[in-house]
Amino acid sequence: MSAQRAGGELLGQLLRFGAVGAFSALVDLGVYTLGLHLGLVTYAARALSFAAGTTTAYALNRRWTFGAPGGARRASGFALLYGTTFGVILAVNALALAVLPDSSWRVTLAWALSQGLGTVVNFVMLRLVVFRT
Numbered sequence: 001m002s003a004q005r006a007g008g009e010l011l012g013q014l015l016r017f018g019a020v021g022a023f024s025a026l027v028d029l030g031v032y033t034l035g036l037h038l039g040l041v042t043y044a045a046r047a048l049s050f051a052a053g054t055t056t057a058y059a060l061n062r063r064w065t066f067g068a069p070g071g072a073r074r075a076s077g078f079a080l081l082y083g084t085t086f087g088v089i090l091a092v093n094a095l096a097l098a099v100l101p102d103s104s105w106r107v108t109l110a111w112a113l114s115q116g117l118g119t120v121v122n123f124v125m126l127r128l129v130v131f132r133t
Contacts, residue, residue, distance in 0.1 A: 017061065027053050030049075058078045074131065082122070085122050090114075092113060
């Protein structure tokens with residue numbers, strides 16, 4: 001594969017990954033809001049919404065972003081990656097909150113740093129490990 005074609009494929013994957021992420025976040029938020037509206041306790045609504053958003057991300061990234069076949073091994077790898085990344089995001093968020101100076105933007109910046117790192121880790125690991133074809 002030529003370098004130009006590989007670069008175009010990578011850019012396409014990045015753009016599709018971003019679109020899938022945005023759509024999956026909307027699914028997550030929609031299920032969370034609906035769960036709360038139906039009277040679920042916050043933790044139950046959040047657990048269901050996380051599962052719905054993650055399932056959506058798996059299905060769309062597998063087929064559309066990376067064009068990979070399914071299977072139990074890929075689904076397990078995806079679940080392991082997202083579970084691990086969730087822990088990393090929590091740790092980075094806590095670290096950022098501990099080291100950033102008090103300000104009105106501290107919480108938002110800590111979230112953005114942790115989310116950004118998690119997004120990069122997820123894309124790289126999905127591309128190179130989970131959905132490698």
